[in-house]
């Protein structure tokens with residue numbers, strides 16, 4: 336096996352999803368760079384791969400930059416290193432980016448062994464448009480940051496994909512209802528596991544679902560791009576706002592429109608100020 340770094344995807348719930356190549360690389364690699372050696376050893380045991388002669392190297396987000404140098408030195412001096420994460424594809428909301436960036440700079444051999452990735456599986460299950468999508472990692476926990484992120488992304492003409500946790504999904508859906516209104520959304524959970532499911536609907540419908548079924552397990556949250564009608568509605572809102580501003584103040588115009596339509600107050604206010612300044 337050639338010395339260098341092998342980026343190895345591992346199952347996200349069903350151990351049978353390991354690929355033949357992933358199995359071979361995990362078998363032959365001398366070093367396993369991973370988030371948690373207990374998780375890596377458990378996978379190797381399930382795959383029947385002996386690991387007593389292998390070294391395990393912990394890679395975490397906050398220490399990755401320093402650790403990368405050690406791994407690069409090992410790769411340069413002849414070692415084969417398998418980079419794994421606890422589950423799924425390394426580097427995708429998991430450590431590895433800084434290491435690979437540094438490897439590229441220093442001319443270290445890099446090879447990818449593709450396999451399960453939660454965001455791709457979720458999108459495939461969702462029934463939402465797949466021709467154009469944007470992955471935005473984990474949704475921030477703070478309400479303001481969550482709202483700011485949604486507002487930043489809301490006009491993007493692509494399916495938006497986020498990683499989310501069961502204990503935050505309700506707050507996320509409440510904010511999504513505020514910012515995205517009646518846009519189609521989906522939550523895919525426990526993918527490749529016994530209780531795999533994907534629920535689709537508006538934020539209000541998903542909130543209703545989770546009020547009856549306690550949110551559990553690992554999940555991916557997705558928001559469809561705006562339909563043509565929803566895009567046109569956005570344009571109409573601007574026209575309505577312009578008309579309002581001919582007869583009334585910014586404050587009254589914003590009040591009138593937010594009372595009548597499912598629009599974000601802050602956005603309408605900013606648009607009103609922009610129109611007034613023209």
Ligand code: SAM
Pocket residue numbers: 347348420422423424425426427428429451452453454497498499500523524525526527528553554555
């Ligand atoms: N790198 C991994 C990947 O892309 O497959 C993801 C790692 S990230 C730290 C973990 C998040 O991925 C979870 O919080 C969840 O949002 C999502 N996830 C992982 N496995 C999942 C599964 N089986 N079903 C649904 N979501 C999953």
